[in-house]
Amino acid sequence: MNLSDLHIFKTVVEEGGIIRAARKLHRVQSNITTRIKQLESSVDAQLFFRDKQRLFLSPNGELLLGYADKLLRLAEEAKNALSGTSPRGVFRLGALESTTASRLPKILALFHKTYPDVRVDLKTGTNDTLTADVADRRLDAAFVAETPSSKVLSHMAVFTEKLVLISSHQHSSIRRPLDIHGDTVIAFPSGCAYRRVLERWLGDRSLASVRVFELASYHAIVACVASGTGIALVPESVLATVQSAQVTRHALPKIHSHVVTPLIWRRAEQVPALVALRELIKSAR
Amino acid sequence: MNLSDLHIFKTVVEEGGIIRAARKLHRVQSNITTRIKQLESSVDAQLFFRDKQRLFLSPNGELLLGYADKLLRLAEEAKNALSGTSPRGVFRLGALESTTASRLPKILALFHKTYPDVRVDLKTGTNDTLTADVADRRLDAAFVAETPSSKVLSHMAVFTEKLVLISSHQHSSIRRPLDIHGDTVIAFPSGCAYRRVLERWLGDRSLASVRVFELASYHAIVACVASGTGIALVPESVLATVQSAQVTRHALPKIHSHVVTPLIWRRAEQVPALVALRELIKSAR
DNA sequence: GCATGATGTTCATAAATTATGAACAACTAC
């Protein structure tokens, strides 16, 4: 029992005969007879009563006709779903905590409005875990902090973030690495690229030599900085989303402060929802 | 795209590879590769991403997998429905008005309790229309009043009805045909076999010479007889179901009064619900 | 009664599809 058998069967019933079905299907009559007989033996049931060279649908045929209808309709739907131009299904997206809090909501809202048939599974993580997740196919794409070095990954710049150092109001102004000597650095758990920016600015003075306090929430980090626990390097866009009146911002040299947030994905894999997202980002710029 | 393609596809996904799928399906690997590639080109979409000699389900593959699941499940259900031993679907049954009122309810209740998946479409009619309906396949079977002469129809005796003449209490006793001289005969519209019984009893005195009043309801007939409009010939079993205290019964000679109610059907057509009904009737006797 | 034009079936053969097995290429793990 396959779909073409069912299609032939359905046509015979609808057209009310072998000959008319054959005409409609552009096949020869004997073929229809054979396929019907074959279908009958494959389901081990008589589908038609034969009487005076005429076919009459039997109760079993009636039963199968119902299923044939459903099956053919469903198969048609499957083909349409696949050939459909609009993306659908699950789209597994990753993003940094900071991006999720600041820039992502607007994009996600627009994306969902444009492609309501796509369910976005959002996972947050650090630059490194997200990059690995995309490479290992646990994610389809991710917004991260560094353009990946891996050859299998492709990327496009989406946002430019300005990183600022924040401290409590009591802290004296920060202009050079030396100005934070002795301070505790509050940062995301390891793997976050923004820490590497800080390292580069500090130069030799590696983070290993300064005290690091790890927190997995920007809300918590800003709150801790405000209460004088330490200093932190955060994207300016994130500060706009949290209570940030109680922290002082200190600018970094442009070469350090400006980082791009790229969208990364596996090169050469045609994921419809991802293609759609890239187009949407390009046109929104 | 056919069901076996989908089955292969589903197995590849479930088993996580071509080779394991081939083992499970008792086929050679190259066959699976080919069928998958063929399926991909038939739906014009990439179902798997190939990377380092491994297959990874693509979003389109994910989509198709959902449909494949549904389709295969539905096909399985269809086969079970057909091979199922218990009858199901629509069963088109006919019966005389009298049978419907008197003997049928009990049988129908039992039948429905035994075979809840069968929907009985009951149609009432006269002996002749019902017989024609069965012969012409508008009905699967019918309870009628005469064993059919047609060769294509088969039958079995189910009930024996005792026909009685009824009149108003004012009417003098009826023993011979002469006793109803001048009376109006109230009967079902033409086609009812019980009228022919009356004709046979009357002998030469054909119904054409007596006044006939046609009513399509036994309730109405009994009520009219009670009020003295005329006489009627009805099955005794029907009288039990209507207000019959106001009519007088007159026995007919046994040879006329006893008629069997046969169930008739098209010979040599295997309708599961009908077979079930016949078995049920036999065992209920 | 007899030809005509329907119907569906059967059968040998042709065409197309599907399955096989061998050879191959690329990657993993020891």
Add this chain to the structure above:
DNA sequence: GTAGTTGTTCATAATTTATGAACATCATGC
């Protein structure tokens, strides 16, 4: 580096499906 994976390709075999001719039955009209 070698053995053991993986999936692909290709020529060939096996199977399935389509064709066309011959046939049988029935309804219709003259």
